[in-house]
Amino acid sequence: MTSRTYAVTGMACGHCAESVTEELERVAGVTAVTVDVDSGTVVVTSDRYLETADVRAAVEEAGYELTTRET
Incomplete structure (x- = not known):
């Protein structure tokens, strides 16, 4: 698992x-998502490596903008 x-x-x-x-x-591979609206962060836990582009596409599909990958 990675977060x-x-x-x-x-x-x-x-x-x-x-x-x-x-x-x-x-x-594919995402096992948990934790969103903190106040801090503007999202923690994504997965059972495999996720491409940032895939995460960005999902966030954009929801109507928001992924600005950075922090960790």
């Missing part, structure tokens, strides 16, 4: 968190 933290801009409420979580859970 990575990403910075996401544009999230402001619980609905935002739900949208991002829903899209990220569709990415």
